[in-house]
Amino acid sequence: MQDLARLGMPRKPLMCNGRALLWGLFCGIFLTDALVMACPSSCHCIEKNGLTVVQCMSRNLEKIPPDLPRDTVILLLAANHITHIPNHAFKDLHYLQELDLSNNNIETVDVGAFQGVSDSLLELDLSNNHIQSVPKEAFARLRAKISLSNNPWHCECTLQEVLRELRLDPETVNEVICHTAVQEEYAGKPVIQVLDSGINFCNFHHKTTDVAMFVTMFGWFTMVIAYVIYYVRHNQEDARRHLEYLKSLPSNSQISKDFDTISTVL
Numbered sequence: 001m002q003d004l005a006r007l008g009m010p011r012k013p014l015m016c017n018g019r020a021l022l023w024g025l026f027c028g029i030f031l032t033d034a035l036v037m038a039c040p041s042s043c044h045c046i047e048k049n050g051l052t053v054v055q056c057m058s059r060n061l062e063k064i065p066p067d068l069p070r071d072t073v074i075l076l077l078a079a080n081h082i083t084h085i086p087n088h089a090f091k092d093l094h095y096l097q098e099l100d101l102s103n104n105n106i107e108t109v110d111v112g113a114f115q116g117v118s119d120s121l122l123e124l125d126l127s128n129n130h131i132q133s134v135p136k137e138a139f140a141r142l143r144a145k146i147s148l149s150n151n152p153w154h155c156e157c158t159l160q161e162v163l164r165e166l167r168l169d170p171e172t173v174n175e176v177i178c179h180t181a182v183q184e185e186y187a188g189k190p191v192i193q194v195l196d197s198g199i200n201f202c203n204f205h206h207k208t209t210d211v212a213m214f215v216t217m218f219g220w221f222t223m224v225i226a227y228v229i230y231y232v233r234h235n236q237e238d239a240r241r242h243l244e245y246l247k248s249l250p251s252n253s254q255i256s257k258d259f260d261t262i263s264t265v266l
Helices: 021-038 157-165 191-196 201-248 252-265
Strands: 044-048 051-055 072-076 098-100 123-125 145-147 153-155 178-181
Touching: 153 157, 153 191, 157 191, 157 201, 178 191
Parallel strands: 051 072, 072 098, 098 123, 123 145, 153 178
Antiparallel strands: 044 051
């Protein structure tokens, strides 16, 4: 880990650099109290090599604490009951380097979940959760080494595009496994192994889209043809009835004969 100066973080007040042992002890107590005051009640905050470590592991948390210290460098949230990472969850933690969210119940990750920490974050652990898919933009611009192992991933085009942009933890990359897939034959296999074999999930996506469009177009075409047939038959029926009506009318010759008869009588 880097120290505060290399991170660009503000140093502690200079008045605590006094040489007197008593004064140094007083400053240490003062700074420790200040750190504790800034720490969420459900967490334990310590300083390690001048860096702020916030330990919230196994605290039965259902949400990410909103009042985390702004100078947090290491945030440990493993082994809780968190189900959702909302937008801007860490937006004020500009010095955050390590984030552990493993062994939770996370199912959804919002598009802007890691906005604000993309430049500083070096390690992100999302292993052992319930994540099936994530938006393509959720990990945008993240340079961190990421662990996504032991999640019930659904292998399809979006996941393929997400993985293409990530720096996966090489030690856990083979533990990112297709729980389900657009093609059932790939379920149970490591995602990287499937992709390395030349499979392109986006091709399946495009084929599925093409089939859906074809079915839709065929449906519309069938409806149009049915309407045309109905229209023609309906017009034929009207024409037949009109013709029968005309046939039922007396002819001109019959009308002339009747007129002559009436004239003779008169």
